[in-house]
Amino acid sequence: MMKRTDQGLSLVELLVGASILSIFIVSLVVVFQNLLVRSFNSVERVQASYLLEEGIEAVKALRDENWDENIDGLTFGDTYYLDYVSGLWIPVSSQPEFIDGVFDRSFILEAVERDGNDVITDSGTVDPNTVKVSVFVSWAQGTATTTRTLETYITNFHE
């Protein structure tokens, strides 16, 4: 320790004090920047969740329009995309442009099997009037790609 009588702060003490304050301030700025980045992502997540919801609703509209053509006519397990043409949602197999240049939306249909009690199971009899729908929305978040999925079952109840 420095021997002190009537001396003020030394330069070294001042520098130490200044650095501590600077570290405090810089950490504050970093925290706020992180908050902003999270805020950016938050809006995108909201957009993506509505796109997912719309995807499920659009596949149900495909069912309502024509089960044989729009649902049964597709290859189960293949990736399809949604397009809105002259007032109707239609399934397309080629990837369209990203929504807003950001979001990629696709869907997959899978066959559903039921056991003797009509309960959906992994191995049973294929139910031709029930299909599992999975909708995917992906977008770039920084350097990584985020994908959100929504799944449901649809039935051919119009038959």
Next chain:
Amino acid sequence: MNKNGGYTLIETVIYTSILALLLMVVANTLIVVVTIYREFDMRRDVQDSAITSLERMTKEIRNAQSVSTSGSAFNTNPSTLVVSALDGSTPVVREFAIVDGVLRLYEDGVDQGPLSSTDVEITNFVVRFSDTEHSELVKIEMTIQGSDGEYQRNFYNSTILRGSYND
């Protein structure tokens, strides 16, 4: 070190420059913090307006029996959407329309208030109508602009009228 405990000129100069530098960093930090807060606030307004508008529209469309194709204005900006619903056994006509950049809900012609914040502007509101074989579907495309007049985001949703399933 000075014997009388005072400062030399060089010490004073160094001290002053460090202080000046420090003050600049502090001032800059404050400016950054305020700027970020405003950005944050604006984005939150856009997000909140989108959620409130879309959730309410989705709920009311889902609940409706039919879309009034004569009362609505489709495929244009701004569109107007009129749906007929049953609240219990009482028929209700609900209208969604843009007034001065704000989405408003009317029930039987009575203004129920704004669904989007007055701090944001809905610069694009297009409603499309899909009449499928067994149901009716409403597609909504909405662009919400923040108060800085630059930040804007698009929100989309499609909803089938659950009351429109007749056969």
